[in-house]
Each structure stands twice: as structure tokens, then as C-alpha cells.
Amino acid sequence: MSFQEEYVFWRLAQYLISAHEYRIVQLSQEQNELWLEKIENKEAQVIRLLRYNLDWSNWMQNDIERTAINGENIRKQAARGNMNVINIYVSAYPPVDDYECKIAEPFSYQNNEKTKVKSIIFDKAHYAEAFQQLGSILNHEFSFPVNEPITESEIDKVKLAALSEASNRAKKEQKLFNHGKPFFTYMFIIIQVVMFLLLELQGGSTSNSTLIKYGAKFNPLILDGEWWRFFTPMFLHIGVLHLLMNTLALYYLGTAVERIYGKGRFFIIYILAGFSGSLASFIFSTSISAGASGAIFGCFGALLYFGTIYPRLFFRTIGVNILVVLGINLLFGFSMPGIDNAGHIGGLIGGFLATGIVHFPKQKKLFFQLLFLCITAISIIGLLQYGFHSPEKLVDENSMLVLAQDYIKSNEYEKVEVMLTEYVNKNSASADSYLLLGFVELQTDNLIKAKEHLVIATEKRSNFHEAYFYLAYVYLKEGKIDEANKYAKMADELMPNQKDYENLLQMIKEYEAK
Structure with missing residues (x-):
């Protein structure tokens, strides 16, 4: 040739x-x-x-x-x-x-x-x-x-x-994927494992009371000024399966993002994405929430940003896999109950915006980065103003009851009384709210109000044996033995063999015998 x-x-x-x-x-x-x-x-x-x-x-x-x-x-x-x-x-x-x-x-x-x-x-x-x-x-x-x-x-x-x-060209492309070595990814993994063990030792990671105590996203307390709850939830997890899934996802996604963007940029992306996830959950979900999912979805956002800047390289290498995994996770979040999808989407958007702010190592696009910074700042300020100026939309009755029960455990009855009184006066409350309010009023010897609210609880739920039980106690404290006996028997009939109810009936008999 x-x-x-x-x-x-x-x-x-x-x-x-x-x-x-x-x-x-x-x-x-x-x-x-x-x-x-x-x-x-x-x-x-x-x-x-x-x-x-x-x-x-x-x-x-x-x-x-x-x-x-x-x-x-x-x-x-x-x-x-x-x-x-x-x-x-x-x-x-x-x-x-x-x-x-x-x-x-x-x-x-x-x-x-x-x-x-x-x-x-x-x-x-x-x-x-x-x-x-x-x-x-x-x-x-x-x-x-x-x-x-x-x-x-x-x-x-x-x-x-x-x-x-x-x-x-191959070396240049390879360099994009190997700018830095993972550091903060491993630090975040260690922190969330340590916090999980701490939660387990302090009452359990599935306990609402423990989660609230250690910083879970909880709207009533955020509205009360505990702003750090926008950040702390990303280090807490509810149950061992939740921890394992997020730790595995963070290991793979976090290391990839940290290699592409470097340690400092990854830290900013992760924290801002976690904050964005908590903020979106604060606005769109009234439930208690915790987990690194928002920040992890922020890593997806960072990789999508990579795809917008280097689309050919993205789709030739990691693009298809990233889009498939992201789609499956979003579909899973929409189809399964109990998943804070608002936090996931908020983290995804926050991670994308945060990456636009920091951009790539040794590359500057000042106008582009300032534009992303302005969009991010305006979005955060707007959502915070909406949330703090519309608290009634961000707190549901279940959240109030969870907080009330947490206060009751620590004998902070006055806080519960003020909080629930304000709530039942402004909303159409359920029998459970009136029960708890009547209970704490009983503890503070506000017997007239306790009787009034416990009666309302029984009117809203005719088979509410707990309400009858506490109502019997109110009448017993007032010295109205017949009324106390009547309501104690009703509680016992609705829930037989309940030791507290049997003890109350025995106490009433002793009063009658005197």
C-alpha cells in the first residue's frame, strides 16, 4: 500500500x-x-x-x-x-x-x-x-x-x-471530572451517621419529640424564630432505611459533584441546596421533615447545570443515567405517600441555582453568576416573606398537636394553653385539640375552661373516652361526685379494662363512702 x-x-x-x-x-x-x-x-x-x-x-x-x-x-x-x-x-x-x-x-x-x-x-x-x-x-x-x-x-x-x-481533547474532558478530591462528602456522611446515633440514644430517630428537639424542620418553631431549622434537617434522618438510602446516594452523587466543582464550591452547593429544600418544604408542607434528600437532589441540580454548559459531554458520559435516576426518584416521590417531594424539588432547583452562582473552577462568567445570584436571592426573600406573612397557611392542626404534646411532656402547660386557645379561637378545631386544651387547663386548675372545652370534645366525638375521663376529673375536683361518677363510667364503658379508668372509679367510690 x-x-x-x-x-x-x-x-x-x-x-x-x-x-x-x-x-x-x-x-x-x-x-x-x-x-x-x-x-x-x-x-x-x-x-x-x-x-x-x-x-x-x-x-x-x-x-x-x-x-x-x-x-x-x-x-x-x-x-x-x-x-x-x-x-x-x-x-x-x-x-x-x-x-x-x-x-x-x-x-x-x-x-x-x-x-x-x-x-x-x-x-x-x-x-x-x-x-x-x-x-x-x-x-x-x-x-x-x-x-x-x-x-x-x-x-x-x-x-x-x-x-x-x-x-x-480527552485530557481536557477528563480534567473537568477530576478538579478536586472528595472531602466534604465524607464529612457530611460522618455527621449524619453521628447525628442518627445520637437521635437513637436520645429517644429514637422516629420520635417526633426527639426530631423536633434536635432540629427537624417544624413550621411552628420556624415561625417562632428558630431559623436554624432551615439547615439542621439535612443532617437528621428518620429511621435506619432513610439513613442508608441517603448515605448511599450522597456517596455516589456527592463525590461526583465534589470532583467536578471542587471542595469549596461543593460545600456551598450542598448547604444552599439543603436550605432550599427545607425552605420549599416550609412553604408547601406542614409536616415534620428531616433528611439529606433536599441537598442530595441539589447534587442532581449541579449535574444538570453541568449538562447545560457541556451538553455533548454530559449526554455522552453521565447524562442519560443521571436523567433516568432523577426521573425515577421524582416519580417515586410523587407516587408514594409520606415523601416530602416539595423538599426534593426545592433542593433540585436550589442546587442548580447555587451551581450557577459558583460556576466551574478557574472559569468566570461574572454577569452570568451575578444573574444566578440575583435570581436566588429574590426567590429566597420572596418565599420567606410569603411564609412569615402567611403563618396560618403553613401550620396545620396536626403540627399544633405534635408541638402541644411535646410541651406537655416537659410540663410547659402555659405554652400549650396559650397556643391552643389561640388556635381553636381562629380555626375549626377537632376534638383532639379541645381535649388537649381541656387537659392542660385541668392541670393549671382552670376548671371552668377545662369543662367547657372537654364538653366540646365530647360533642365533636361522642365516643371520645379520654374526654369523658378528664371531664370526670374536672367534676371530681369541683366536688360534684355524681357527675364525676357518670362520666367515669362512660369512659370505662367505651374503653373497658383501662387501668386509669378503673382507678378513677375506685377513687370516686372512696369519695362517696366518706
Whole structure:
């Protein structure tokens, strides 16, 4: 084979690598076969170059079949629906027998329409036609003069240019994924594991009282001024499964984001995403919540930001997997009860915005970053103003009852009395609220109010045995034994064999005996 074919081979490779940003997948040891890839180019995701003197069309047909098999394997590995392979032969002459029919139409191995091979022959007699075919596929006209004689130094120069371009681009892309080493990812994992163990020792990670005590997102206390609850929930987890799932997700996503953006930027992204998740949960969910999910979804947001800046690299590497996993998590959040999807979406958006603020290491886009900063600041201020100026929309009765029970455990009856009195006066409260209010009024000897609210509780729920029990206590304290006995019996009939109810009845009998 002459220098001319070798020159054409490497000149084509240089053109595809430099002008169309194809990447080298494989280069044979003899350096006569080169596989190039650019998945985002739907018309020619893979190009195979072979420098070989064609003799018979049967050999070429067998080679096309092998090329189709390799193309199908690449399609499956890349999880692509369709794969178009451009198969280029660089030869001194075409096959000696009839070959045109074998390359007139794209070849599909075993009638598999998902992978098609279009073959083009670059030979001395058909260079112009081959250039036209390739240019039509790539939507870019291209040709170069092929003059003899061609020296070996010219070939070496073109080869070096092609391989250097491919190598430099690969190194540049690799550098984007390895800017820093994970540090804060491991620190956050350690913190959340330590906090989980602390919760378990202090009453259990599934206890509302323990979660509230150690900083879970709880709207009534945030409205009361405990602003740190926008940050602390990302380090708390409810149950061991919750901890394991978030720790595993943080390990994989956090390390990836920290490698791309570096330690300092990752810290800002993670904390701001966690805050955004808590803020969204504060606005859109009245439930107690905790977990690193918002911050973890912020890592998804950071990777999506990477995809907006480097879309080709993103979809060629991690993009498809990230979008699939993110979609599954969002679908799971919408379809399963008890999941704080507002926190997830808030974290996702917060992570994206935070990444826009910090951008990439050693890269500055001041206007772009300032725009993201302004959008983030306006969004946070707007949501906070809405939340703190519309507290009635952010606190439901269940939250009030949870807080009331927590105060009762620590004997802070006055706080409960003020809080529940204000709530029942402004809202259509349930029997449970009136029961707790009556209970704390009983504890503070406000018997008139206790009787009034416990009666309302029984009117709202006729079989509310606890209300009858405390109502009996009120009458007993007032010295109205008959009334106390009446309501104690009602409680006992509704809930037989309850020790407290039986003890109260015995106490009433002793009063009657005196």
C-alpha cells in the first residue's frame, strides 16, 4: 500500500477529529483501523476507518457484517435506540468484481434495523464521489488534494496532528471530572451517621419529640424564630432505611459533584441546596421533615447545570443515567405517600441555582453568576416573606398537636394553653385539640375552661373516652361526685379494662363512702 492511502486515512481521521469533534474509541495495533464515536450525531454516531487494499467483494461483505456486529454492541452499551455506522474503506482500488450492489444501501445485520452500516470506498478513481458521500452525511462539504508523491514526513505530520488533537481533547474532558478530591462528602456522611446515633440514644430517630428537639424542620418553631431549622434537617434522618438510602446516594452523587466543582464550591452547593429544600418544604408542607434528600437532589441540580454548559459531554458520559435516576426518584416521590417531594424539588432547583452562582473552577462568567445570584436571592426573600406573612397557611392542626404534646411532656402547660386557645379561637378545631386544651387547663386548675372545652370534645366525638375521663376529673375536683361518677363510667364503658379508668372509679367510690 502506497503512502497515498496512508495519507488519505490519517487526513480523514484528522478532519473528523478536529472539525467534527469525533473521539477515538479504538486504534488497531497496526494503525490501519480506527473507530471514532460521536453519539450526539444521529446521522453518523460511529465512523470506522479501514486502510486495506480491497480485492474481492465477498471479503468486503464479510467485513461489513463484522462491522455491523461491532456497531450493534456499541449501540447496546450506549443504550441507544438506533445506531448509524459509517464504514470507510481507504484502498488503492475497489474490489475487482461486482461490488456496487453491496454498498448501494445501508446494511443491517440479521435484519436488525436498529444498527445500520453505510459503506464508502475512498480509492484513486472515486475520491470525488467518496468526498461527496461523506460530506452529505456530515452536512459539511469536505475534500483535500491528494497529490503524489506524498512523503512519509507529511503522513507523520498529519497522524501526529490527529492523535494529538484527540488526546488533548480527552485530557481536557477528563480534567473537568477530576478538579478536586472528595472531602466534604465524607464529612457530611460522618455527621449524619453521628447525628442518627445520637437521635437513637436520645429517644429514637422516629420520635417526633426527639426530631423536633434536635432540629427537624417544624413550621411552628420556624415561625417562632428558630431559623436554624432551615439547615439542621439535612443532617437528621428518620429511621435506619432513610439513613442508608441517603448515605448511599450522597456517596455516589456527592463525590461526583465534589470532583467536578471542587471542595469549596461543593460545600456551598450542598448547604444552599439543603436550605432550599427545607425552605420549599416550609412553604408547601406542614409536616415534620428531616433528611439529606433536599441537598442530595441539589447534587442532581449541579449535574444538570453541568449538562447545560457541556451538553455533548454530559449526554455522552453521565447524562442519560443521571436523567433516568432523577426521573425515577421524582416519580417515586410523587407516587408514594409520606415523601416530602416539595423538599426534593426545592433542593433540585436550589442546587442548580447555587451551581450557577459558583460556576466551574478557574472559569468566570461574572454577569452570568451575578444573574444566578440575583435570581436566588429574590426567590429566597420572596418565599420567606410569603411564609412569615402567611403563618396560618403553613401550620396545620396536626403540627399544633405534635408541638402541644411535646410541651406537655416537659410540663410547659402555659405554652400549650396559650397556643391552643389561640388556635381553636381562629380555626375549626377537632376534638383532639379541645381535649388537649381541656387537659392542660385541668392541670393549671382552670376548671371552668377545662369543662367547657372537654364538653366540646365530647360533642365533636361522642365516643371520645379520654374526654369523658378528664371531664370526670374536672367534676371530681369541683366536688360534684355524681357527675364525676357518670362520666367515669362512660369512659370505662367505651374503653373497658383501662387501668386509669378503673382507678378513677375506685377513687370516686372512696369519695362517696366518706
